[in-house]
Amino acid sequence: MAVVTLIILTNLLFLGLLWAESDSYGPSDIITVLDWPLFFAVGGVISLVVGVVVLVNWLNFSRGGSQVAAALGGTLVQPGTDKPLERRALNIVQELALAANMPVPSLFLLEHELGVNAFAAGTHHTNAVVAITRGALEALNRDELQGVVGHEFSHILNGDMRLSIRLAAMLRGITFIGDLGSILLRIGSHRHHFQSRKKDDGRAAMLALGLGLYLIGLLGGLMAGLIKSAISKQKEYLADASSVQFTRNPDGIGNALKIIGGHANGTFVESARAEEMSHLFFGQVRHRLWSGFATHPPIEQRIRRIDPRWDGKFLPANVDSGVMSSEAEKHADKNDMALRAGIAGFASADVATVLPRNANNTAEMASPAANAALLNETTDPLGAMALLLGMLWNPQHEEPQWQAIEVAGIKGLDDLVRRWCEPLRTQTPSENLIIIERSIPALRGLSPEQYRVFRNLLETWIDADGKTVLQEWCLFQLVCHYLDPELINSHAPRLRHKTLDAVSKDLAITLGALAHLTEEDTERAFRRGAEILSLTMTLPEADAIVMTAFTQSVDELAACYPLLKVTILKAMASVAADDGKISGSELTLIKAIAAVMDCPAPDNLLAAYGIGDGSLAEDLVDPPGSNGLK
Amino acid sequence: MDTTTIISLAVVALLLGWAVVIYNQLVALSNRYQNGFAQIEVQLKRRYDLIPNLVETTKGYLLHERETLEAVVNARNAAASALDALGGSINAEGIQTLSGAENALGAALGKFSVVMEAYPDLKASANVQQLNEELASTENRVAFARQGFNDAVMSYNTYRQSFPNLLIANRFGHTEDAQLLEFDDSEQIQEAPKISFT
DSSP states (O other), X not given: OHHHHHHHHHHHHHHHHHHHHHHHHOSSOHHHHSOHHHHHHHHHHHHHHHHHHHHHHHHHHTSOHHHHHHHTTOEEOOTTOOOHHHHHHHHHHHHHHHHHTSOOOEEEEETTOOSSOEEEEOSSTTSOEEEEEHHHHHHSXXXXXXXXXXXXXXXXXXXXXXXXXXXXXXXXXXXXXXXHHHHHHHHHHHGGGXXXXXXXXXXXHHHHHHHHHHHHHHHHHHHHHHHHHHHHHHHHHHHHHHHHHHHSOHHHHHHXXXXXXXXXXXTOOOOGGGGTTGGGBSSOSSOOSSGGGOSSOOHHHHHHHHOTTOOSOOOOOOTTOHHHHHHHHHTGGGOHHHHHHHHHHIIIIXXXXXXXXXXXXXXXXXXXXXXXXXXXXXXXXXXXXXXXXXXXXXXXXXXXXXHHHHHHTOTTHXXXXXHHHHHHHTOOXXXXXXXXXXXXXXXXXXXXXXXXXXXXXXXXHHHTTSOOOHHHHHHHHHHHHHHXXXXXXXXXXXXXXXXXXXXXXXXXXXXXXXXXXXXSOHHHHHHHHHHHHTOOOOOOOTTTOOHHHHHHHHHHHHTBOHXXXXXXXXXXXXXXXXGSXXXXXXXXXXXXXXXXXXXXOHHXXXXXXXXXXXXXXXXXXXXXXXOOOO | OOHHHHXXXXXXXXXXXXXXXXXXXXXXXXXXXXXXXXXXXXXXXXXXXXXXXXXXXXXXXXXXXXXXXXXXXXXXXXXXXXXXXXXXXXXXXXXXXXXXHHHHHHHHHHHHHHHHHTOHHHHHOHHHXXXXXXXXXXXXXXXXXXXXXXXXXXXXXXXXXXXTHHHHHHHTTOOSOOOOOOOTTHHHHHSOOOOOOO
């Protein structure tokens, strides 16, 4: 309907144009001047082209749900899967198929999408599919996921998919008129230099036509967008209500919406084609400046319609459900959750899981009494600052260091540092790592201003001798990457690199630095890492790895896409493990790099890499006199 | 043929077509609710098959909880035989027996879950976790199958009782309303016995 109107509008535009032209010849008799056959020919061609575009898109969209899901990057979840979370999702789909009394649709997983979202696709409920993002799989518990899937089932049952597919095809046809207009405009202005005066009139007509078409397309797009948004929003409310009807559990979808509202990635989906399919999804795919164009109502309104007594508080995602953690360990390479949780997530989840294990390690430390005192100090912000500074103490260049502490003027800090810096010198790298990790939660208690002073102090202490060594770099990165996002407004780097090839030079430097820490064959360790990455790289000389280049390289790696980072971490783990164990200094370096890369899950990764939890814990204690970080 | 004949023939044909459409719809709806009941049976059987697995897997840990395990197994067997006795037909008496057996099974499973709380090792077992998920899913399926059945019954009854469908239904074998599945204490049955490890 909308398309037909637009075609008529286009034809009217032609009429107007031709009339305007005839006007310049004389207004007497329009009919004779008008070239009717030409008019109909042009009108017909335009109608035909738009019709073909609509048809092609329609056919394209209605190929059945599985193709649509595949186009958006989904993979079929195999019915026999043994991964607990996928198993659970499959069960939920089967349950709801019973509740909705319809055939069981296939389930697709958008493995790379970290936002909490889901969609249904297909023209009919026999070829329908349901797809959920990895974010939804992991952030929602059973009941909540059930609510979300129930919402999608409503879309299937209500025929929303057919409607939206038609809508999408129509929309393409409408915007195509606009595209045509802009093409004409461009051609018209380009030929400016080549055309003779004689054809000037033709050029003007073409420009006018282009402009007219462009405006019609713009108007049509605008109207279509508004209509689509209005229809889509109503459908969403209906689907939310149907979800409650299927599950008889308003808390399921209600809590799911509340989690989405508080989720870092929200419901946003990265896939480029998601935009065309935005109305199929559970939640908004892209951010909209004006809600008039949004395909989904605001989360708050959706929650209020389901739970009118909602207190306005969002819920945290379920990161520590039992099923979740067991899968995270088993399939650490898919640990997107941890990747996504990033630094902020580390705060709540990872430290909690890291600490108990490290606490066990304390028993194995060389002098338990001294270490107990050190670890006790980490619980207090002042003590934690003192310990971290103490690690950076440099007897040869201590003058500027003590001066900086005086300037900073943190009361009692210098005494504490003086007290601990001697005992800290005897610590092994792995013991230092434990102290660093345990200090971070305490430092979280600092005010932003205090933290800034402390951060500056750290930098001054590191620069006291005019150079930065690897150990200092690790300490600084570990502290800053966990605390910066909370205490000072820092933002994550924009992700640029989609392939490992793009960062192969940086990988060589990073892996090289790790390989030089190995106790056996450096070359072999390096090659092992290169194999994991399936890149051919040459091992840089130890002298060639300078700190500035190394820092830059790690920053580049941080701009890789999340799944590449997992591979990179794996490669690093394999380099470090080449000599049969991961030493404290290797572990510190890996953890620091992981912190810069925003993926604080190396424990799981290392465990998954065949270095069992037990052996890792033993390796944490370096043999005395090991060279450690230079 | 004059116009009156043609018109009256057309009207008769139209009415006949209408009647056919109504009758077919009645058949479709009646088949749908019968299928709904079959679905409940399937899910109940699935549940009865899962329980022995759960008992088998946990037996090693729960050496001193013989009574609880036996109670679960007995309740399961009773429910399974009640379902068999029903034989796919929807009769009030059989459903009564089944609902009683189901209640007993639910209670036994509830006690079982309390017992399991005392064994933290069980919590870690991937096998038990998976069985737990399957059991939870099956409980949901039973509930949803019952929902689906009742919804199908309702739409069949509504369609059958409406006018003019009523005229057709009464003449062509759809004379009775289908029965909703109503258990005495449906509250308790809706509540799936939760085996939580928290």
